[in-house]
Amino acid sequence: xxxxxxxxxxxxxxxxxxxxxxxxxLGRALDNDIILADPSVSPYHCIVHRNxxxxxxxxxxxDENGIRIGGRRIEDPxxxxxxxxxxxxxxxxxxxxxxxxxxxxxxMISCHGGSVCMFGHWGWALLLFALLTLISAFDNYLxxxxxxxxxxxxxxxxxxxxxxxxxxxxxxxxxxITSHRWDLPSSLSFVSLLLTTALVLDLMIPYADYFFTSPxxxxxxxxxxxxxxxxxxxxxxxxxxxxxxxAASIVFVVVLLLPAAYYQLKEIVSHYDLxxxxxxRSFYSDTLSPWDRRLQSTLSIDEFSAxxxxxxxxxxxxx
Amino acid sequence: MTSSPxxxxxxxxxxxxxxxxxxxxxxxxxxxxxTALLILLCAAAAPVLALDSQAIFERNEQAVYQxxxxxxxxxxxxxxxxxxxxDRPQHLATNYHVVSQFIEKPDxxxxxFVASDGTEGPLRLxxxxxxxxLALVEADAPFGDPLQVSEPPxxxxxxxxxxxxxxxxxxxxxxxxxxxxSQTDDSRxxxxxxxxxxxxxxxxxDERGTVVGINVSTARNDISFIVPTRYLQSLSVANVVPAEDxxxxxxxxxREYQIRYLQGMIDGAWPSTDLRRMRxxxxxxxxxxxxxxxxxxxxxxxxxxxxxxxKNENDxxxxxxxxxxxxxxxxxWIESDHLEPLRFYRLYQALNNSQFSSKADKDDVxxxxxxxxxxxxxxxxFKTTVCARGYKNYPGLSDLLxxxxxVGHDRQGFIFNLDLSGTDFSAASRLxxxxxxxxxxxx
Numbered sequence: 087x088x089x090x091x092x093x094x095x096x097x098x099x100x101x102x103x104x105x106x107x108x109x110x111x112l113g114r115a116l117d118n119d120i121i122l123a124d125p126s127v128s129p130y131h132c133i134v135h136r137n138x139x140x141x142x143x144x145x146x147x148x149d150e151n152g153i154r155i156g157g158r159r160i161e162d163p164x165x166x167x168x169x170x171x172x173x174x175x176x177x178x179x180x181x182x183x184x185x186x187x188x189x190x191x192x193x194m195i196s197c198h199g200g201s202v203c204m205f206g207h208w209g210w211a212l213l214l215f216a217l218l219t220l221i222s223a224f225d226n227y228l229x230x231x232x233x234x235x236x237x238x239x240x241x242x243x244x245x246x247x248x249x250x251x252x253x254x255x256x257x258x259x260x261x262x263i264t265s266h267r268w269d270l271p272s273s274l275s276f277v278s279l280l281l282t283t284a285l286v287l288d289l290m291i292p293y294a295d296y297f298f299t300s301p302x303x304x305x306x307x308x309x310x311x312x313x314x315x316x317x318x319x320x321x322x323x324x325x326x327x328x329x330x331x332x333a334a335s336i337v338f339v340v341v342l343l344l345p346a347a348y349y350q351l352k353e354i355v356s357h358y359d360l361x362x363x364x365x366x367r368s369f370y371s372d373t374l375s376p377w378d379r380r381l382q383s384t385l386s387i388d389e390f391s392a393x394x395x396x397x398x399x400x401x402x403x404x405x
Numbered sequence: 406m407t408s409s410p411x412x413x414x415x416x417x418x419x420x421x422x423x424x425x426x427x428x429x430x431x432x433x434x435x436x437x438x439x440t441a442l443l444i445l446l447c448a449a450a451a452p453v454l455a456l457d458s459q460a461i462f463e464r465n466e467q468a469v470y471q472x473x474x475x476x477x478x479x480x481x482x483x484x485x486x487x488x489x490x491x492d493r494p495q496h497l498a499t500n501y502h503v504v505s506q507f508i509e510k511p512d513x514x515x516x517x518f519v520a521s522d523g524t525e526g527p528l529r530l531x532x533x534x535x536x537x538x539l540a541l542v543e544a545d546a547p548f549g550d551p552l553q554v555s556e557p558p559x560x561x562x563x564x565x566x567x568x569x570x571x572x573x574x575x576x577x578x579x580x581x582x583x584x585x586x587s588q589t590d591d592s593r594x595x596x597x598x599x600x601x602x603x604x605x606x607x608x609x610x611d612e613r614g615t616v617v618g619i620n621v622s623t624a625r626n627d628i629s630f631i632v633p634t635r636y637l638q639s640l641s642v643a644n645v646v647p648a649e650d651x652x653x654x655x656x657x658x659x660r661e662y663q664i665r666y667l668q669g670m671i672d673g674a675w676p677s678t679d680l681r682r683m684r685x686x687x688x689x690x691x692x693x694x695x696x697x698x699x700x701x702x703x704x705x706x707x708x709x710x711x712x713x714x715x716k717n718e719n720d721x722x723x724x725x726x727x728x729x730x731x732x733x734x735x736x737x738w739i740e741s742d743h744l745e746p747l748r749f750y751r752l753y754q755a756l757n758n759s760q761f762s763s764k765a766d767k768d769d770v771x772x773x774x775x776x777x778x779x780x781x782x783x784x785x786x787f788k789t790t791v792c793a794r795g796y797k798n799y800p801g802l803s804d805l806l807x808x809x810x811x812v813g814h815d816r817q818g819f820i821f822n823l824d825l826s827g828t829d830f831s832a833a834s835r836l837x838x839x840x841x842x843x844x845x846x847x848x
Contacts, residue, residue, distance in 0.1 A: 231744055231752040232705040292754065299777050299788075364767030367760055368792040368806055370775040374754040376746035378786065378812050382779055387841055390780045390789065395834045398774045400795030400803040 090136065090169070092120055093181040104185070108136045112175060113147070126151050126176030134171070134182055141167050142182065151176040204275070205327055211271040214278035215250075221285045222246040246281070253277040260324065260338075272327045280319060287311065296375040299382045305353075312350050317343050455612035461565050462577040464614055465489070468552050469607055471519040471569045472499050472528065472542065474506045483514060487568035487607030489616065491554070491637065494547030497528070498637055499606030500621055501538045501655075502722045504530055508651045509724055509798070516542055521575050535655040536662040536721055536730075537592050537636040538621050540606075552608060554634040557594055557617040560584040566598050566620045566631070568607025578604070585633065587691045588718040590666065593630040594618055600629035656799040659721060659729055660829050663802075666690075666730070667832040671839050680713060681738045683811075683819050684845035690732075692717040698735060708741035708752060721827070726764040729802060729827020734840070737820040746815040753818040759808040761792070761824055770804065771795045779812075783846040786813050787821075791837070793830060802827045807837050 092103040092110070103120055110119040115129035122131065128148035135143045145163040146153040153160050154174040171182040204210040226242045227234070257273035287307055294303035317339045324335035356365045385393065456464070468490045473482040486503030490496065497518060507514045507530065516528040532541040558564075559582070566578045580598025585591050596609065600623045609618040609631045618631035669690065676687040678695075688695050698714035714735040721730040737756060741749050761773070775792035787809040796802040804826050811819040823840065825833045 228748050228751045231707050231741070231748060233707060299779070365772060366763070366766075368773035368775050368790075370790045370792060371777045371788075372754070372757050372759075372790070372808075374750055374757055374788065374810055374812060374818070376750045376815060380779065384779045384781050384786050386781055387838065390778055390841075391834065391838045394776045394778045394780075394789070394791055395837070397776045398791055398793040399830050399834075400771060400774075400793050401801070401830050 091183040095179040211274040218278040292373040295373040489608040553615040568604025570601035596629040686843040712737040731826040734823040759822040
């Protein structure tokens with residue numbers, strides 16, 4: 087008597103039963119061959135029978151939610167020649183497999199001494215968090231032209247710390263949903279690295295703006311950050327560190343970052359007059375640097391009036 | 406000055422110049438005193454001809470009309486103003502801003518008059534002077550005899566403004582002449598009466614009952630403005646054009662005025678004022694007023710910040726969203742003894758964020774185009790930005806934003822911002838250059 091495998095899929099992963107009898111009954115009642123915990127399943131839901139000619143017959147016993155194959159409800163018994171036989175009993179998906187069914191290749195755990203591993207270590211997590219604290223404190227110090235008191239300093243510092251904490255908790259929740267683990271070090275490392283990068287970029291960009299005398303570097307980096315870098319980093323985090331499904335991770339990240347991406351795209355459209363949108367703001371390089379390092383040379387007032395003014399004249403603009 | 410109880414009762418009455426009483430008790434000057442008294446008595450007798458507000462109202466009630474801008478689709482009025490018979494029997498004088506909605510969208514709106522007895526009819530626009538906010542409209546049939554006009558009476562004399570405030574009915578408001586305002590380029594008389602929406606375009610009378618001005622605007626309670634009649638007399642009726650072409654005429658008027666106005670500044674001598682280590686141009690025109698705009702210093706500030714803000718008072722109404730001819734400039738100085746350069750520049754850069762303030766939207770103006778350069782001014786390097794945008798419906802007018810921030814000092818910063826609205830680009834460019842030449846570093 088050839089055996090068959092019953093796969094019961096659920097959010098927590100599949101359960102497998104090896105069955106050696108020619109007939110098996112599934113349902114919520116405790117005297118079934120396989121007992122299903124799903125409340126949408128009837129006490130006696132269906133019977134799978136192995137016929138003598140090697141085919142299989144599926145017969146519904148349930149009036150309530152019944153059996154669906156490919157989304158279509160079936161009333162009469164269905165006979166198939168080949169396995170797998172896939173059907174839904176209520177909300178539970180069940181696959182009847184042949185024991186010879188080939189399983190998917192083993193997924194390698196990529197964190198075996200590679201650079202990704204450091205995210206999972208407490209040492210790295212604390213180091214990155216310390217770096218974030220240091221850089222945000224420096225940024226806080228630079229942007230406060232007042233006599234610093236511990237109270238006022240920590241009030242501002244607390245904001246970024248709370249943001250970091252909020253993100254860590256969000257990642258922990260994602261982590262819990264995807265892998266049933268609370269992976270604190272990797273979440274902390276990732277958030278620290280992300281925020282530190284953002285702060286460092288924010289510190290550096292004005293110098294690039296000043297050097298090129300153009301608001302474009304900041305604009306492009308900002309755009310690349312929110313449209314490419316951030317989504318990529320988040321998807322990478324979910325796939326590599328949380329072993330999430332690649333497609334699901336990408337969809338998740340896209341949905342999560344869509345509002346920000348929409349806002350960014352609106353900015354480009356407005357800055358570059360795509361779609362003829364209008365901006366009341368004038369878009370120019372307004373950065374000032376204590377190190378006067380730049381590509382542009384200094385003009386005399388005559389050169390300025392002869393060169394700079396005519397380039398913006400609306401009277402000569404193509405209308 | 407208030408009159409004391411010992412003043413002769415004569416001067417308590419309708420004497421026009423109580424301040425002119427000569428009080429000299431020296432007996433030798435008695436004859437002179439008597440003569441003076443006689444002259445004053447004559448002067449006091451003259452106002453016997455003066456009318457009170459009731460008489461002025463009754464005499465001119467038939468000559469003041471309501472002007473409606475009517476939406477052709479709904480047949481209902483969209484805005485209201487007043488007007489009076491001027492120059493020819495079928496002409497009404499009013500403000501440009503009363504009819505501007507019609508000029509902006511002649512296919513959507515039409516002009517109509519409503520008399521005090523309720524009769525109404527269509528109007529044609531025949532002349533505008535956008536700079537002084539005046540317009541002439543014409544009806545098919547004559548209204549009546551044109552009102553007499555004359556120059557305004559002396560400062561302090563009584564004035565009476567007629568019009569239809571808030572569509573509440575024709576009224577008259579009394580006040581005094583506050584004088585011709587140099588800060589408005591002599592285009593406005595200050596009036597101490599109450600002008601309200603709907604009275605625009607109505608006549609202002611002196612005590613003889615002749616028209617001396619046209620009601621135009623109000624700043625707040627009892628601070629109102631009147632256009633002197635001399636600008637009305639120079640309105641040329643000859644250039645009758647279709648309504649669509651009025652925009653071209655207006656552009657030309659404003660542009661010519663701006664070129665003359667800005668060139669007057671460029672050619673003039675400017676007072677200078679010192680802002681710490683920078684000598685800067687002060688009020689560059691009689692129309693410009695400068696104010697201190699420094700923020701209140703606080704103990705915890707590790708820096709000191711000072712600023713001077715100047716602006717002209719004679720901007721021109723072009724449409725609901727466009728106020729043109731505005732000149733606004735500010736100087737900002739910031740210094741610190743304690744902040745490290747990195748920290749100082751964080752603050753300094755945050756202050757360098759000039760943006761053009763205006764109600765203009767995408768139907769009115771193009772987008773700003775900007776150019777940023779480093780320029781040597783009085784031995785110091787400045788990061789300068791000039792941005793400009795053209796007007797869509799008034800090609801030839803543009804808004805300009807200029808900003809210059811001094812660089813190269815660790816703990817000292819100076820920013821000069823200048824905004825010009827609805828101006829001629831090349832005249833404005835010359836003004837910017839002249840102002841930059843006026844900056845002088847004080848070692």
